[in-house]
Amino acid sequence: MNGSEECFDVVVVGGRCAGAATGLLLARAGLRVLVAERSAQGSDTLSGHMIKPDGVGRLAAWGVLPDLLASGCPPVTGAEFTLDGRREPRPEPVPGALPPMAPRRTILDRLLQQHACDAGAHVRHRSTFRGWRAGAVSLDGGRQVRTRLLIGADGRRSAVASAVGAPYTDRRPGRSCAWYGYWDGAALTGLRAELRPGVFAGAFPTHGEQVLAFVQLPVTGWRHDHGEQDYHAGLRRCPTIASALAGARLPGRLLGAKDLPTYFRQAAGTGWALVGDAAHHKDPLAARGIADAFLGAQLLAEHVLRGWDHDFDQALRCYAADLIRLLAPTAELNDQLAGLDQPTTRTRAALHALWAAEHQIATGPPAARGRRTRQHRPSGSTVNRPGEPR
Numbered sequence: 001m002n003g004s005e006e007c008f009d010v011v012v013v014g015g016r017c018a019g020a021a022t023g024l025l026l027a028r029a030g031l032r033v034l035v036a037e038r039s040a041q042g043s044d045t046l047s048g049h050m051i052k053p054d055g056v057g058r059l060a061a062w063g064v065l066p067d068l069l070a071s072g073c074p075p076v077t078g079a080e081f082t083l084d085g086r087r088e089p090r091p092e093p094v095p096g097a098l099p100p101m102a103p104r105r106t107i108l109d110r111l112l113q114q115h116a117c118d119a120g121a122h123v124r125h126r127s128t129f130r131g132w133r134a135g136a137v138s139l140d141g142g143r144q145v146r147t148r149l150l151i152g153a154d155g156r157r158s159a160v161a162s163a164v165g166a167p168y169t170d171r172r173p174g175r176s177c178a179w180y181g182y183w184d185g186a187a188l189t190g191l192r193a194e195l196r197p198g199v200f201a202g203a204f205p206t207h208g209e210q211v212l213a214f215v216q217l218p219v220t221g222w223r224h225d226h227g228e229q230d231y232h233a234g235l236r237r238c239p240t241i242a243s244a245l246a247g248a249r250l251p252g253r254l255l256g257a258k259d260l261p262t263y264f265r266q267a268a269g270t271g272w273a274l275v276g277d278a279a280h281h282k283d284p285l286a287a288r289g290i291a292d293a294f295l296g297a298q299l300l301a302e303h304v305l306r307g308w309d310h311d312f313d314q315a316l317r318c319y320a321a322d323l324i325r326l327l328a329p330t331a332e333l334n335d336q337l338a339g340l341d342q343p344t345t346r347t348r349a350a351l352h353a354l355w356a357a358e359h360q361i362a363t364g365p366p367a368a369r370g371r372r373t374r375q376h377r378p379s380g381s382t383v384n385r386p387g388e389p390r
Ligand SMILES: Cc1cc2nc3c(=O)[nH]c(=O)nc-3n(C[C@H](O)[C@H](O)[C@H](O)COP(=O)(O)OP(=O)(O)OC[C@H]3O[C@@H](n4cnc5c(N)ncnc54)[C@H](O)[C@@H]3O)c2cc1C
Pocket: 013, 014, 015, 016, 017, 018, 019, 036, 037, 038, 039, 045, 046, 047, 048, 049, 050, 051, 052, 127, 128, 129, 130, 153, 154, 155, 156, 158, 159, 178, 256, 257, 275, 276, 277, 278, 284, 287, 288, 289, 290, 291, 293
C-alpha cells in the first residue's frame, strides 16, 4: 500500500438518500465505509421529495424518523386522488403503515449523513469520484482509496456506472415534464392529486409550513421559457389542487425538469454495485424515487453482509436481480401512466395496478420491506480506520 493511500471496506460515491442510507447500514454492521459526496453539506437537489409509507417505515426502522419529526417535517395525513373529475377510491393503507412525509432534501439528506457518521462512516463533502481501477478509487486532488467494494449512489448521470461500464438493461425516454413550487399559507395537511388526460397535478405539506404543488405535463409540450404560464394553466385544469391553494402565495421561483427517463442499469459486477437513481430511474409520477432508493440501500446492505465472507460476487449478482424483480412492476405501470395520454378506463386500471404493486412492496418478503440490519462484523473486513494501527 502506498503511504498516501487510504483503505476502506466500502467506498460509496454520492451521499444523499441512496448513498447515505447504504453507508449508514454498512457502517452500522461494522464495515469501514467512506461516503464521498461532491456537493456541499446541506445543499438542495431537484426533487419532489414525497416519501411513500414504505420509505418512511425504513426511516423508522433505521432510527432516523424521530430526528425527522423533530425537524418540523409534518406527516402527510390523508390522501385524495381525483381521476378525470371523479374521486378515485384508494386502497386501505397497509396495517401499521406510517403516513407519508415530504421532507426538504436539505434536511433529509443531512440527517441521513449524520446517522451514517454516528454509525462510524466517514462522510466527506466536496469529494468527487474521478475513476476506478483494480480496487483503487480515485477521488479529486489525486487522492487514492483502496476498497473491496465501490458503490455508485451518484444519481442519474452516474460517473461510477460509466467507470465500471454498467450497461442499461432497459431504457425508455421520459414521457412527462414537471414544474413545482413552494406555497405559503395553504392550509393543506394531506396529499391531493388530480390526473386528467394531458395533466397530473398535486400538492402536499412540507417543512416550514409550506405546501409543494407540482404540475406534470407531456414532455412534448415542454416550454422552458413559459414554465410559469404552463404551471398555472395546469393548476387551473385541476380544480381540486387549485382550490387547495386558494388564498396561498407562491413566493419563490418555480423549479422544472424535463429529462425524466425510465431505465434500469446492470446494478452490480465484480467489486462494484449501483444503488438509487444510478441503478434505476423513473418518472416522478408515482413519487417512488426516494422509497425505492431506501429499498435498494437495504437490499444492497443485506446482500453485501450476507456475501462478505462467502461468495461475494454471487451476493452482488443476487442484489442486482432482486432489485429488478422488486422494482420492475411499479416502474412499468408508472411509465405507462406518465404518458398522460391513455383513455380514463386504462388509466384507472393502471393506477389501481400501481397501488397494488406498491402494496406488494410494502408487504413483501422481509428483505424487500427491510428488517433491521443485524449488527455484524464481517470477518473479512480488510482495513483499519484511517489513522488506526493496522
Ligand atoms: C422533478 C422531480 C420530482 C421528484 N419527485 C419525487 C418525489 O416526490 N418522491 C420521490 O420519492 N422521488 C422523487 N423524485 C426522485 C428522487 O429525487 C430521486 O429518485 C432520488 O433523489 C434518488 O436519490 P439518489 O441518492 O439515488 O440520487 P441523488 O439524490 O441524485 O444523489 C446523488 C448524489 O451523488 C452526488 N454525485 C454525483 N456525481 C458524483 C461524483 N462524481 N462524486 C461524488 N458525488 C457525486 C451528487 O452530488 C448527489 O448529491 C423526483 C425527481 C425529480 C427530478
